[in-house]
Amino acid sequence: MTQSLQKHELVNRETVREQINSPSILRSYTVPVLDFLFRNIRFTTAKENIRNLTLLEYWSIGEALGLPIMIIHKIISKFLVDLIHFKRFLSVGNHNLGMKRSSRKIQIYLHKIHKIAPIFDYKRARKNSDILKRKLNILFFWPRITTQIAIIIFATDILDKHKTSPIIQSNLRSLCSCSAYAFHRTRNKIGLNP
Numbered sequence: 001m002t003q004s005l006q007k008h009e010l011v012n013r014e015t016v017r018e019q020i021n022s023p024s025i026l027r028s029y030t031v032p033v034l035d036f037l038f039r040n041i042r043f044t045t046a047k048e049n050i051r052n053l054t055l056l057e058y059w060s061i062g063e064a065l066g067l068p069i070m071i072i073h074k075i076i077s078k079f080l081v082d083l084i085h086f087k088r089f090l091s092v093g094n095h096n097l098g099m100k101r102s103s104r105k106i107q108i109y110l111h112k113i114h115k116i117a118p119i120f121d122y123k124r125a126r127k128n129s130d131i132l133k134r135k136l137n138i139l140f141f142w143p144r145i146t147t148q149i150a151i152i153i154f155a156t157d158i159l160d161k162h163k164t165s166p167i168i169q170s171n172l173r174s175l176c177s178c179s180a181y182a183f184h185r186t187r188n189k190i191g192l193n194p
Contacts, residue, residue, distance in 0.1 A: 026075060029067060031118050033075045036061055038119050039165045043080070044174045050080060050087075082116045083175065090146060090177040102145055103133055109149050117175055119167065125156040135190050143186045150176035150183050155192055 037043065041061070045051050053076060055069075061076075062069045106129050114122045129152050136142055143151075150172055157167050173183055187193070 026071065029071055030075050032065055033061065033072055034079055034117050035119050036065060037076060038117065038167045038171050042168055042170055044170045048170065048174055050084060050174060079117060086112065086116060087177050106145055106148055109145065110152065113149065113175060120153050120156045121160060125152050128152045128155050139189060141189055143182055146176050147178045147182040147186050150178040151186050151192065
């Protein structure tokens with residue numbers, strides 16, 4: 001009896017190792033894991049810095065999704081590294097462009113953010129970016145591109161009927177490198193209240 005249990009554990013460990021090393025399997029688990037992370041666990045500190053998740057948080061994700069912790073850890077650690085690199089890139093550049101040049105840049109950044117964290121409907125977000133551009137032109141109000149992207153993702157998420165819980169705003173702001181003040185000011189200015 002003991003030998004069969006040990007054999008079973010060994011087979012389970014080997015299949016988990018195979019899944020971790022398989023890019024196609026990891027890609028199939030990426031969307032549900034990151035979606036659960038963004039909606040249920042705050043991965044930022046009080047000062048909007050990115051933090052590591054605790055073992056208990058990994059365990060709660062695994063329990064909710066029915067996935068091994070090793071796979072969840074690999075997906076989330078890759079996401080956090082990509083997010084840190086993207087935030088560094090955004091901190092270096094000038095993102096206060098005129099509206100004529102910014103609409104194309106918004107499309108590029110939306111695509112990049114969707115590649116890092118596919119937690120929103122990309123096609124709908126592109127349509128919402130055009131709507132937001134028209135609204136901002138009417139108001140003669142042009143916030144930074146990162147703030148506009150955060151508002152676009154927020155609007156796309158709250159209008160999505162398939163999502164049961166909204167994205168945690170601090171996670172969204174951290175993803176887009178947007179300050180809380182700029183996010184809420186823009187949201188109030190355009191009248192976007194859930």
